Amino acid sequence: MKITNICCIGAGYVGGPTMAVIAKKNPNIKVTIVDINAERIAAWNDEDVSNLPIYEPGLAEIVEETRGKNLFFTTEIDKTIKESEMIFISVNTPTKTYGKGKGMAADLKYVELCARNIAEVATTDKIVVEKSTLPVRTAQAIKSILHNTGKDVKFSILSNPEFLAEGTAVQDLLNPDRVLIGGESEEAIESLANVYASWVPQDRILRTNVWSSELSKLTANAFLAQRISSINAISELCEHTEADVNEVAKAIGMDSRIGPKFLNASIGFGGSCFQKDILNLVYIARSYNLQAVADYWEQVIILNDHQKRRFSDNLISTLYNTVSGKKIAMLGWAFKKDTNDTRESAAIYVADHLLSEQANIAVYDPKVNGEKVQADLNYLNTRSEAENKELVKSYNDPYEVTKDAHAVAIMTEWDEFKTYDWQKIYDQMKKPAFIFDGRNILDPIEMKNIGFEYSSIGK
Ligand code: UDX
Ligand code: ADP
Helix, strand or coil, X not given: CCCCEEEEECCCCCHHHHHHHHHHHCCCCEEEEECCCHHHHHHHCCCCHHHCCXXXXXXXXXXXXXXXXXXXXXXXXXXXXXHCCEEEEXXXXXXXXXXXXXXXXXXXXXXXXXXXXXXXXXXXXXXXXXXXXXXXXXXXXXXHHHHCCCCCCCEEEEECCCCCCCCCHHHHHHCCCCEEEEECCHHHHHHHHHHHHCCCCHHHEEEECHHHHHHHHHHHHHHHHXXXXXXXXXXXXXXXXXXXXXXXXXXXXXXXXXXXXXXXXXXXXXXXCHHHHHHXXXXXXXXXXXXXXXXXXXXXXXXXXXXXXXHHHHHHHHXXXXXXXXXXXXXXXXXXXXXXXXXXXXXXXXXXXXXXXXXEEEEECCCCCHHHHHHHHHHHCCCCHHHHHXXXXXXXXXXXXXXXXXXXXXXXXXXXXXXXXXHHXXXXXXXXXXXXXXXXXXXXXXXXXXXXXXXXXXX
């Protein structure tokens, strides 16, 4: 099928950057991103590209170059579906918060709504591409919804998982390690492969069956998360011995079988994918009664929760076993640098724990505003919104946030944190002045020379 019109349902962290790059690399294809959230669409259409709803280095430039030419953002979902030969489903698939599979299984209601929407309005044959991270065999469910519409329209379903990481999304899309396409119809697979072939070498475009493709996405994320939990487990052992986790990571990373990436010990991984995907994997394994498999992967999450808890426990015990009424300055709220995304960020859980110990939390993040911080804490439902508002303040300036603080906790590895005048910060903090470097980004010797009581992960 010749593709001239692509529709993407869901203008989020996956749909937005992915479609922007597809549009840039395929000037002859009209790419339209639709969303039910009118505010989000308006932000994507904002003339000033610094107001786009998501922040990704390099994205604003691509949107500026393609928007209005062959990249469009609209809430006209039905019309766009009708006009397109290929439809990507890029809606959110959060972990269920109710009913069967609560806290474990992916909530597929948004995906199902999309499938029903497509089934209802389509009048010509369509290739439907799953882009959202989904449990294995979701394509089967989509297929069954689409094929029972009673209309004479042919649907081909493909799985095309996204491997981009936030903060480097544009680079990951422009130069992917691989593109994975799972499907039954060879013709449909080749139609999608041709879209990518505009810039991705053929040998990096893998074709598999649908289920291998779906499972590969969950497995890739599970392996990556497992590496972080592995190095974080070693970091705790380092803190009880004389070993230094950075030295251990370097030493093992030079083994070409292990490799150097993804070995940074931290306060624990966050983001919308890792925990959700592992929970999915565990849920699927349990549903097939594969207890040992489920328990094995669940341990990656248990260790991650332990790491976040350990960080806040250590902070409290170092501050003489009480943080009540003390100002704790948090540098960073996003789940990693170079993104404004805060989903599952370790900062949320550490703050929540410290708040339960009656701390006053002061937050500064270069890309996350105070409203988001409040919303993240309110979502946990640990205390009233009024209490969160009273105990948590956000600042726009790193020197204001740290002024009169008893401790600074580094939650995100933003580059700018390394360039601050730490002497100035020290001078205006309460003494002794503590730093808890949850990302190991500052120089321990320099900090100690200034006078800080400095602690980091795994040393
Ligand atoms: C991840 C996968 O990398 C990507 O392929 C998939 O498509 C989506 O999920 P993302 O969650 O955006 O991407 O970011 P990633 O760079 O993987 O980081 C996830 C979390 O792990 C962050 O909180 C990060 O700070 C943490 N991390 C990463 C570490 O703690 N240590 C590391 O060495 C690497
Ligand atoms: P991701 O990180 O997977 O991209 P986001 O939450 O950032 O997730 O984006 C998903 C987007 O999908 C949201 O903007 C949401 O409004 C949109 N969405 C969810 N359901 C539908 C639907 N049925 N039709 C159109 N858009 C939808």
